[in-house]
Amino acid sequence: MRVPLLDLSEEYRALAEPIRAAVDEVLSSQNFILGPQVARFEKAIAVFCGTPHAIGVSSGTDALLAILMAMKIGPGDAVITSAYTFFATAGCIARVGAKPIFVDIDPDTFNLSPEAVERFLADKGADGEGRPVDADGNTIRAIVPVHLFGLCCNMAALLAIGRTHHLRVIEDAAQAIGAQCPLPEGVAQAGTMGEVGYFSFYPSKNLGAAGDAGMVICRDGQFAQALRVCRQHGMEPRYYHHFIGGNFRLDEIQAAILNVKLPCLDAWSAARRAAADFYREEFQRYDLAAYVSLPLEPFRESGATNHHIYHQYVIRTPRRDELREQLSRSEIGTAIYYPVGLHEQKCFAYLDYRAGDLPETERAARETLALPIFPGLAREQQRYVVQSIAQFFGHAS
Numbered sequence: 001m002r003v004p005l006l007d008l009s010e011e012y013r014a015l016a017e018p019i020r021a022a023v024d025e026v027l028s029s030q031n032f033i034l035g036p037q038v039a040r041f042e043k044a045i046a047v048f049c050g051t052p053h054a055i056g057v058s059s060g061t062d063a064l065l066a067i068l069m070a071m072k073i074g075p076g077d078a079v080i081t082s083a084y085t086f087f088a089t090a091g092c093i094a095r096v097g098a099k100p101i102f103v104d105i106d107p108d109t110f111n112l113s114p115e116a117v118e119r120f121l122a123d124k125g126a127d128g129e130g131r132p133v134d135a136d137g138n139t140i141r142a143i144v145p146v147h148l149f150g151l152c153c154n155m156a157a158l159l160a161i162g163r164t165h166h167l168r169v170i171e172d173a174a175q176a177i178g179a180q181c182p183l184p185e186g187v188a189q190a191g192t193m194g195e196v197g198y199f200s201f202y203p204s205k206n207l208g209a210a211g212d213a214g215m216v217i218c219r220d221g222q223f224a225q226a227l228r229v230c231r232q233h234g235m236e237p238r239y240y241h242h243f244i245g246g247n248f249r250l251d252e253i254q255a256a257i258l259n260v261k262l263p264c265l266d267a268w269s270a271a272r273r274a275a276a277d278f279y280r281e282e283f284q285r286y287d288l289a290a291y292v293s294l295p296l297e298p299f300r301e302s303g304a305t306n307h308h309i310y311h312q313y314v315i316r317t318p319r320r321d322e323l324r325e326q327l328s329r330s331e332i333g334t335a336i337y338y339p340v341g342l343h344e345q346k347c348f349a350y351l352d353y354r355a356g357d358l359p360e361t362e363r364a365a366r367e368t369l370a371l372p373i374f375p376g377l378a379r380e381q382q383r384y385v386v387q388s389i390a391q392f393f394g395h396a397s
């Protein structure tokens with residue numbers, strides 16, 4: 001049996017007709033840039049997230065770039081984030097001239113560890129506004145928690161750290177649209193807890209475009225307006241430029257497609273969660289707990305429906321590479337997110353991190369394996385995946 005890592009063709013087939021009609025409408029209108037489809041999608045995302053402002057942008061990467069530019073974060077500044085994330089998070093920080101500061105992850109959730117952030121900040125001095133200053137004299141201005149694999153970070157703790165140290169909190173919710181997180185005041189949506197948050201609609205995301213697309217969400221009207229200006233080269237009105245922005249616009253055809261898909265998102269996330277539940281049952285049936293750790297669900301009992309949206313289903317085992325080879329021979333698709341911590345990437349050698357500096361990031365990079373998960377994944381495919389893993393560990397009945 002072949003089990004691909006991701007196959008969204010069933011979801012597309014169900015929506016092919018309205019998607020084609022929506023694209024056709026844009027083509028007929030000849031209105032391709034910041035037209036009614038983008039405005040409608042922005043409004044729909046704002047409603048979906050329960051936040052006042054949503055600004056459509058060209059990708060998740062450009063969302064973060066635009067946010068950092070609008071915050072005027074640059075040379076002499078530093079931003080704390082995770083080294084166990086997609087490159088874009090740290091790449092954008094470096095692109096605006098700021099210094100990425102990598103802090104280790106929680107080994108159970110793979111998300112930025114609030115305790116490690118606290119430890120990092122503990123001995124730092126402060127600038128005149130009470131913000132921490134790192135050993136090179138950079139002012140630490142922000143923290144970017146990444147809600148990896150569709151699970152929110154421990155935001156209650158990270159927001160408290162942000163308040164204490166006067167750090168702006170930018171949520172990287174690229175992999176987590178719709179995910180929910182318990183806060184002391186109630187359950188909150190990913191992207192709405194910090195000052196600003198952003199999503200990616202890369203095609204393989206839970207809500208995927210037919211190309212690149214992204215969205216920023218925020219509460220503050222002035223900041224939303226700054227982002228709208230930033231996504232058009234800092235231009236307002238036409239041909240008058242207040243600051244240097246970029247072409248970060250979401251285009252009409254992508255927005256039209258996303259408008260059709262958004263109403264299905266909660267059902268797709270529920271299907272992913274049901275598949276995760278089934279994996280758990282199967283792993284238990286084969287008694288594999290001594291060999292394989294399954295994804296943790298720290299918010300399951302919180303009352304949040306979307307306590308995890310399983311953008312990825314990631315297990316860990318010290319025998320990851322051998323297991324992956326065996327599964328590949330059995331025609332089961334897997335992936336490694338991510339094989340190298342960002343602190344050990346060549347392009348960040350100038351930051352002078354050493355192997356061993358972020359032990360949990362480094363161990364995760366050696367041990368994690370993403371298994372197939374998508375809304376149309378069949379139960380017999382999942383049975384086959386777990387049975388193949390059980391066979392590898394000599395536990396198949």
Ligand SMILES: Cc1ncc(COP(=O)(O)O)c(C=O)c1O
Nearest residue numbers: 059060061086088174200201202
């Ligand atoms: C955690 C994370 N941050 C940022 C991005 C960047 O998003 P995009 O690919 O839309 O530029 C991604 C997406 O791939 C991501 O997974």
